[in-house]
Structure formats: structure tokens, C-alpha cells
Amino acid sequence: MEMVLHRAVAYTSNLFSWMIFWKKIVVPLVLLTIWQGITASGMVKPFLLPSPVQVLHALSIMIYSGELAIQLGTSIVRVLEGFALAAFLGVSLGLLLGIFPIMFELMDGTIQLLRPIPPIAWLPLAILWFGIEEGSKIFIITLGAFFPIFINVLDGIRQTDQKFVELSKVLEVPRSKFILKVIIPSALPFIISGLRIGLGYAWMCVVAAELSGGMKGIGYMMTDARSLAQTDKVLVGMLAIGAIGKLMDSILKALEVKIIKWKGAFTGG
């Protein structure tokens, strides 16, 4: 009797997790089917839109030859370097301007003036200054990732609860302790969302910069494939960009849960 019950429970829980999995893949499956249907019907030329099977084939060749890993690796290293620089600059400048009003008054106007310039618009200048490969790419990535990080850090500090500021005043908490124990922890969720948005921007910037010039990276691989009419390779590139971008965001998201563990307790999970 107990056995039967156990089996029934196991069966329903299996069914349940299967259903959750199913929900996640149903939309991609439908899209793939439509895509395959359109290409199989001969309505569009394979040159304009190769079939999913063709793309899969190109993917397996590129994985096997190591081309995908090399090109993606180049882009990922660029992103990590540029992002690290942007995180350092964004967090430190954000803290500086958030904590010291004089710094804010001195620098905020200039930063806000530079912000509307799209990072890619800096490319001609960046190539002149830092060369066509690593230097200019990393400059563009850093620029793109910097603003969301900086703005979120500043915003996070501005949102510090006035009640905790009063409390610190009443307890005569020294400034350094106030910054470490009140300002930074309360801004931390904002800082992490800034980093997440920044990383997304960094990834978009590297692709844009590589598409516009240079001889390396996933973006270059796509331009090269287009000029050789290898549309399946272009699509492999696009899918790889999507997959890596999602993966990077998931890693930061997992990190966010780990770092802000008090929030789990605070909201009751």
C-alpha cells in the first residue's frame, strides 16, 4: 500500500516537473517548426534564411573545427576585460559622487552630457587612439557598461532610507562606519542590478564593435560569413550571442541571490 502511494507521489511529481520543462520549451519548439516549415516549402531562398537543420549542421562543424570557441573566446575575454574596468570605474565614481556632494556638483553635468553619446559613436575616435583590435574594443565596452553601473550606484545611494540616516545621527556613528554599514549595503541591490545591465550592454557593445571592424571575435566572424554568403554561419553567430548573453546574466543573477541573502530573510523568501 505504502509502495503504491510512494509511486503515485513520485509519478505526480515527475509529471509536474515535466510540465514545467514543457512550458519552457513549447514556444521555441513552435517557432522552430514554423521556421522549418517555411524553409522546407521553398518560399524563401536558403541564402536569405537557411533551415534550422542547416544551421545545426553549421554549428556542429564550427564546434568541431574549434572556430566557434576561438571567436567566442576572443569576444568573451574582451567583454570581461572591459566589464571589469567599467565595474571598477562605475562603482568607485558612483560612490564618490553619491557620498560627496561637492564631487557630484563638479562632475555630474559632464557625465550626463557624455551619456547620450552611443558608445559605438566613439569607435572612430577609439580606433585612432587605441588601434583597431583590443584597445578600441575594450574602450567601447567599458564606455557602454560604465553608465548603467554608475547611474545605478548613484541612484542606490540616493535611495538610502532617511530613517537609517537619522538613526546613525542619533547614535553618533562615524562617517566611515556609516558608509560601510548603511550606505553600501542599502545600495547593494541597485549596484548589482547596475552590474547586470552593464554586462548586457558590454556584450552588445563588443558585437557592435566587432561588426564594424577588426579581424577577430564573434562579430567579425559574422561579417566574414555574410560576405561569403554563409548565412547559416551568421545565424549560428546570432544564436551563440544570445546564449552567452543569457548565461552571463544567469551567473550574475545567481550571485545576487548569494550576496543579498538578508533580503531572502527579509521578504520571507
Next chain:
Amino acid sequence: MIENKCLVIDNLSKVFSSGGKEFLVLENVSLRVAQHEFLSIVGASGCGKSTILRIISGLDIDYKGKVTLSGEIITGAGLDRGIVFQEHRLLPWLTVQENMEFAINKGNEEDKLALISEHLELVGLTGFEKFYPGQLSGGMAQRVAIARALVNRPDILLLDEPFGALDALTRLKLQQEILDIWEKGKTTMIMVTHDIEEAVYLGDRVVVMSDRPGTIKKEFSVNLSRPRNRSDLAFLQLRESIYREFQERT
């Protein structure tokens, strides 16, 4: 000696400005609070009773009149005054232990730890050092807030409707506990509340305030021996007369 540590408020007036208009919040409030006295201040919400505490605590220093503690004019915050707010104001990212540490800014580690365990024991929360505020009940969190306010051994403890957000049973329990703490220590206590029963149960004196502008309407001495019985006839009569004072609005 006793006169030395008393709090004197002389002709205190306070004006708030908002949108170009000026509101008189407090008008000619004068009070004397002796050392180790328990003073209750009751008034409707918006009568400026919390503003008095903010001025004593040094959070609000823009006022007219004179406020002195131990003969010295209050010009800002100081550790000789502790305050418990209506909300516990514990930092959610720090544990109970770390929240207590946050309030102590001098002394070596050993002294700090001794102070913290002494005050957590005082509010009956030994063993909860590692808990985060989100894991505590409202009453427990407010107990930590009381312990934190006392940890620097202030001369005066200011209580700004500290039990207002708690359920009735927890409120009764905490009233008893704050009374025990007051009897054990030498701390002067000033509590602002809108609960008349609470004011009478705890206070040596009850000050009734009128609103807009906040003035002192009447003062009652609570000449009842402790422990007080809330259903005692004298208790009920005093409660009733304070209540009637409340009702008579001008």
C-alpha cells in the same frame, strides 16, 4: 545632584514651513523632567508630541526657546540621550549582534561584547544574536531596538510611540518590561503615546497636549504605587479624567 541631570524645556516653539506656508507645531511648551522620572506625554496624532522628542534627541535643532540637559543647551545629537522609534529601525542586512555593534563606537572588542550581551539579556533576547531582523517578530525586533538605545547607557531614554505598531498582548508585555528596565536602571524615560492607559500605567506624570498648535493642556500626577493594577478604581478614575480632558476641545 539630582537637579544636575534634569531636562528643562523653556518656552519651546517650533514652526514648520511647507509650500510657502508656516505652521506653528509647538507653542510655548515648558517642561521639567527630573532624573529617574518616567514622564508620559499623550496627545492626538499631529499635536507635535513626537517633535518634542526629536528636539530633545537633537535631530531637530531649529526651534525657538531653550532646551537644556544637565544645564547644557542641546545643540545636536548625543549619546547621553537614547531614542526608540515607533518602527524598530534595525538594519535589515545586519544580525542582532551586528545591529547592537553598530550603536557602539568606542571601547575594545571585549567591552563591546560584554555591553551587547548585558543589554540583550536585559530584554530577554540572549541566544538570538545571529538572527536577522526579518526573522524576528515585531515585539522581538522592538526589544532589540530598546537594547540598542540603552547600550550606550544614556541618561534619558526617549520613547516615541514604541509599542504603537505591536499587537495588544505584546504591547502589555513590553510595557511591563520597559517598566522593569526603568526600575532596575537610573535612566530617565520620556514616552510619547496616544494610549491613555499606557501613559497612566507607566508614567509618574502624564502631560496632556492639545493640537494645532501643540501646547501643554494639563498635567496629571500619577500617585499610584507600583505595580499598578489597570482595573483599580483609582487607576480607572485617573484614566477617565485624562480622557475627558482629551474630549474637551477648544
